Amino acid sequence: MGMSLGALSLALLLGSVNAACAPAPAAPAALMPEPSSATGPAQVWRAKSGRRYTGRVVVAGETVYAGSVDRKVYAVDLASGQLRWSSRLGGLIGGGVLVAGDTVYAASGRPEGKVYALDAHTGQRLWRTKTGTVSAPLALVDGILVAETQRGDVFGLDPAAGTVRWRRLVGFSRIPAVAADSGTLVVATIDSLFRLSARDGKVVRRARSPGAIVSPWLQHGGLLVAGTTDSGVVAIARGDLRPRWRARLDAPVLGTPAAQGDTLYAASRRGTLYRIVPVAPDSMPAATPIAALDWPVTSSVTVLDGLVLLGGADGLLRALRPDGSEAWRIQLSSPVELSPLPLDDGMIAVGGNGDLHRYRR
Secondary structure, X not given: OOOOHHHXXXXXXXXXXXXXXXXXXXXXXXXXXXXXXXXOOEEEEEEEOOOOEOOEOEEEOOEEEEEEOOOEEEEEEOOOOOEEEEEEOXXXXXXXXXXXXXXXXXXXXXXXXXXXXXXXXXXXXEEEEEOOOEOOOOEEEOOEEEEEEOOOEEEEEXXXXXXXXXXXXXXXXXXXXXXXXXXXXXXXXXXXXXXXXXXXXXXXXXXXXXXXXXXXXXXXXXXXXXXXOOOEEEEEEOOOOOEEEEEEOOOOOOXXXXXXXXXXXXXXXXXXXXXXXXXXXXXXXXXXXXXXXXXXXXXXXXXEOOEEEEEEOOOEEEEEOOXXXXXXXXXXXXXXXXXXXXXXXXXXXXXXXXXXXEEEO
8 A cells, every 4th residue: 555646546547456455453542742854843743543544634623534544434632642533434445534513424445335424523323325436535515415436426415314315427536526606516537527416416517628637626716726647737617617727737737736825836746846827817827837856746735824835755744935945844654645734723744654743833
């Protein structure tokens, strides 16, 4: 399971990955803090649960929720790093977790293929529904829980009971659905974009995909922005699904860009960080390289406190200034595939071996 997020996404796109699960080790208590770089944020605690987080990690209230390759969903206390509970599913948790109110949702892959709802306070199972192997993170749009499967089906589930409200065959997708206009949602497959009705799953509009997209959309300025495997960053309109602009980079863009005001930041697989500034609606933006890094970027881009944060295959989380110079770096377990989670007073950093680190600025 040492494959990076970018490589894993491309392999899944080609249908060549068979995920393997491993027995769950005992989850230790929070570990003592380790020092970061002299100018970096101060570490409050370090904890390890499971073996490796497989997708979206969520901070909700005073708890951090995550899904691991050991088939377990973990709830970790935000203040102390102590494990609150863990709940085992029947297969690999491929898309991380989704939290809404007092419920945690997660989906299992092989050998089971079900969507679960768990009590956020105890981890007790509320319901489970068979869908087949889920290939993308779950989404909640207009009161419908949306699950996308490896067979190309999109399920609309009742989030309270787990019953199937509708099912639509559209094609394989790796990224979560997002809300569009007028009670609709957008699903991106390998070659197409679909706008579906959240109420009944009917196809409202279909358009050709502007490129293969393997990381979640960024919602920015009324548009949906994403990186593509053909070395681009594209923006589409939610309504007609047509591209509004495209920026060319020097290598595939496997992570989600980040925004600070009108400015976007995106990193190519080669390790080049770009600043993208749309100059006018429906016009080609200027993409300017601001840092040429000597290590592959393995995470999406995050902007925190005016700094651009990037995770690398070497296990380092780096913070770069808008001019591309390095502000600080933190050593985590390699590779760093998941973006840090901003907090009011700092962040949660996620290492590549099931390690969580809380930092305070």
